[in-house]
Amino acid sequence: MTRVAPQPALDFSITDDQVANIIASVIEEELATNNAIAALKPEEQTYETIVVPLARIENNLSGKIQLASSLSQISPDAVVREASVEAEKKYEEFSIEQTMRHDLYEVIQEFINKTDLSTLDHEDARMLKKMETSFRRNGLHLSQEKRDEFKELRKRLSEVCIEYMKNWSRESSSITFTKDELEGLDDDFIGGLDTREEDGVKKYVLTMKYPDVRPLLKLCKNENTRKVHMTAFESRNRENVALLDEAVKIRRECAKILGYKSHAAYVLEVKMAKSVESVRNFVDDLATRLKEAGIKEIEILKNLKEEEKALRNEPFDGKINSWDTSYYERILLEKKYSVDQEQIKKYFSLEPTIQKMLEIYAKVLGLRFVKVPSDKAVVWHEDVQLFECWDDVEDKSFSGYMYLDLFPRDSKYPHAACFPFQPSYIKEDGERVAPIAAMVANFTKPTADKPSLLKHEEVVTLFHELGHVMHHLCSRTKYARFHGTSVEGDFVEAPSQMLENWCYDSKSLKYLSSHFETGEPISDEMIDLIIKSKNVNAAISNLRQLFFGIFDMELHTSDDENLDSNKLYNDLREKVSLIAAPEGSCGQAAFGHIMGGYDAGYYGYMWSKVFSSDMFYSKFEENTLSPEVGYSYRKCILEKGSSKDGMDLLKDFLGREPSSDAFMRENIGIN
Template sequence: MTQTAPAPSLDFSINAEQVESITSDIIAQELEINDFVASLKPEEQTYENIVVRLARIENELAGKAQLVSSLSQISPESDVREASVAAETKYDQFSIDQSMRHDLFSVIQSFISKTNLDSLGQEEARFLRKMERSFRRNGLHLEEEKRNELKELRKRLSEACIEFNKNWARESSSKWFFYEELEGLDDDFLGIYAQHGLKTEQEDGVTKYILTMKYPDVRPVLKLCKNENTRRLHATAYESRNQENIPLLEEAIKLRHKAAKILGYKSHADYVLEVKMAKTVEAVETFLNDLADKLHAPGVKEIEELKELKKAEKDKRGENYDGSFNAWDSSYYQRILLENEYAVDQEQIKKYFSLETTIQKMLEIYEKVLGLKFVKVPAEKAVVWHPDVQLFECWDAVEDKSFSGFMYLDLFPRDNKYPHAACFPLQPSYINEHGDRVAPIAAMVANFTKPSADKPSLLKHDEVITLFHELGHVMHHLCSRTKYARFHGTSVEGDFVEAPSQMLENWCFDPKSLKYLTAHFETGEPISDEIIDRIVKAKNVDAAMLNLRQLFFGIYDMNIHTSDDENLDTTKAYNELREKISLIAAPEGSFGQAAFGHLMGGYDAGYYGYMWSKVFSSDMFFSKFEENTLSPEVGYSYRKNILEKGSSRDGMDLLKAFLGREPSSEAFMREDIGVAN
């Protein structure tokens, strides 16, 4: 390859003062253009003065705005994180002010009224229609008093969400356990603690281990620890973190409800769903409740089977069994079921999925299917925010061999880092004023187990699925080809955004792909056909329980965002609904909603989208990819019809173009839920 990649357009080495300076510059530039457009006389209201100027400034500033806000979740420097939180707050407040400008709305409305939008380009017309709709949804058609009230509500809502997420990212609680209380945890886990100095000697000479509430600690304890009390204590602590977020969530719910009422909507959920594929609360509630009803009996049956396993194990250990099945039992006995009935031992399987090798081979699959080429940037040449972070170039390998974008991988836990797994869309792509494509930048942020002195980072199969899923979001960004930044990548409807990544999870259950992905970290041997067969057969084990848990989150989200209760107790609602829907009670005294980050991170009245979009992801995979998961022809069609388009067209139109028909729920009900449609 003779071409040279451009330098990344974002500088992640900036300090706290630069974060503040960049934010001020963004605000000044955006304000200047908005003031100019708002001042235009009728005869000056032209396409060049309005659409071109507004689109250009939005294109040019989007990446910088993402940079200064993302650093609060990923920077290892406390002053940079604090500056990032302040910057995000400042810019959000400014954006709310600008979104409520009646003078700007009047000019755009005037231009649209005298313009045949169909005479413009497809993206140009969509840009204007989306902008006008956004202004209306912000209440610009209301009287000034109501507009001002709405503005203040949204400013306070923004502050509450930012504070909630700051608390969530910086959560640092832990539990102490003696070595004997961690029976069942393997040497890999405890060895990492020894290596990183996370065990301490007490005055009495007894070693205790500090376990955090981060995934690399929580998952092994809940899956492997034979001591039920240890699992109970850790699960209770995990689901009782971030108590300070409860009043922030409850305030946000009230603010959202009040804002929706001012705008003339029955509820916040009605407001949110207006611009989603689902469209109405009734459609979502019917979808969720229908699935919950269908899965209730299978879920009860699965729990009874796990209770039998618990009773047998208690008898074997000489312990009394009280007939209960608790939140801290699910992962543990599901693991035992997989090992007993399907001989699926995750501790053995993970030896075939070393992180570095899995990523390399996963990218090779993406290369083959999507027609891409990835090149790792040497560490000494990569500008990153932490030494653990890796940088890759992505190139087109099918059409013009052009540069597609940059991908950052930030995969290990550290203090004050984003605690979950996600794709961070850092720089959207767009076509600049010279006709050149500005390359996108996206980061996958996760918290996989760090390598130890004698072993690489090893992934359990569910972590491989997570890796495939989040990298799928990254591919959406890297493959996107839109004129405007606002239509780039995953900017699609909220209940479609997960579908492309969910579809790619199916590769983790495809025998050919699994064989290709694996290499034993010591011998290099691929995983055996026998183990692959077990993994595939175990795909839908306890599917009812797992889907009921997802349905609980979605139903809870819809319930709190349709409630008229001014004094809604989110803890009571969470715990009661959890037991009713998921069939398993929350740990006593816990309040899981305080760390339910989706509720304050853009998925409010939208969590149902994970299940909703699964319908589309299953349809795409089982109708197009199932026969040959590595088909470059089907992959190229998928890239062109789904990934490249971003949100430049409605999600349903993209689906129909790829499928060649209306989407169907048949594959979802059969393959993912295990019930007849």
């Protein structure tokens, strides 16, 4: 018998007026609750009058806030997107006002001071401890004058960050080339491009979106075309440079007001790393150990370039440029490992791959997915799919909803990410509100005669982002604030990075693959080549990630009021990644992470890789599809959200202190 989900999915036939009304009602409810608590007399300050209403309002309103703000990145309706941006601004301003309320702080802090937190439920006590830390980090212990200054700075910072992200997500520049200039790109790709006449010549239009950028940089034989496109790509959103510079100055000022040495010190206080010194030691050590291997990898690519230039009777500049790395890495893979991504992608048609990927998640995590028919799913775009998720191990209960929005369109979020629309929590009557999340990506759209085909790296992206969705669907916490990926910023990627390993597992790859024409699975030989090629140019790849982390950390530890972010970015790009940025470019203008919540936190991608390797190689390596280990992972890591510290979650799952041994073994060829 088909079971009916106990709660409805979201209704995305939402208008701009409704978006505005949602935020208006959220603000009204939250304000009323805060006012009531702030007005409590000392004898009225109890658990029931403070903790219960605070938890209730946060639980009830979190999903509404997340939904209203997410529409700016996904809605195809420009009016709704604008309403979402305005709603986010309005709520941010209100939220800053509320977190700076001294009357509210005095009541809650007084209650905390006189309460033995050890007598409370674990999540209750944790919530109050987090509040206490938050009060201090919001400067509520400061004088009125300093609080007012801090509040105004935070308001402006919010505006700047929203404007930057709006520019980034709506970037729509393009560049044109003749068909000859696109030598190496297949007819299917070129046939899918828009065209225009320029001076009587037919030109093909390429955007700065990944479905255009990646194929061109990997496949185009014309170096000048790659150079021109890469330069345009790395120079997009130039208007964001001033916004980033302003944000960095404001963050520095805010940190100083609160008594921190730098914005990075402020951010890291609540991360696993805890201090700037520990992060610097980590990234500097890795960069040092990877440098020699990186130089060797660049020499190999340089030799390939010299050989090709000789065959094409073209001059060789003696360098590997930023527009060369993807192209010659592709040639290296084809020559050394016969890894032809154009052949591999024929085995990973999007729809069957998603279905089989969900079957792997279902088996390993003990879940069941049911696709909702398109005529019964109210979604924000016709391409979007909706799935129900059910527990398949314990009580067979409803676990939540998952949306998939996988193809590019104008003004849509340009990368791949998980959007959490509704966190899970326990209502006052004891019932659980199920979570709702979406995976948003930009894979190539199917054509009339060919499905959307995924390169192996896109299969990895799909597995990774779905991993974040699983974190939401499996989370079981009392409070919304501890749900899903609300873990420390330098741990949040570890669960999904760990799941990427399935994309390099022979059993899983065989199961996932199916030739889009014949239905045949990928051959053992091709699987072997994919696995062996995993760490090709690993040093260059990891050095690039380290560069982003080091730039982010330098930006947010500097005391230089006149810091030139462009010079810092380009100098570090060449020093750390060993490859220079295109001349005149401004890559930091499209570095969305450090304006969208990862400021002083990008190092976390590499930091969390250490833990992801430990989890996978310690627990899953012998049997990657083990339901027993998968269920333990679900219970110890995913289910707990941030109701415990990330380090404690790791210890619970591993049964010991985490170690870097597995990471070193995995990357043994580049140590």
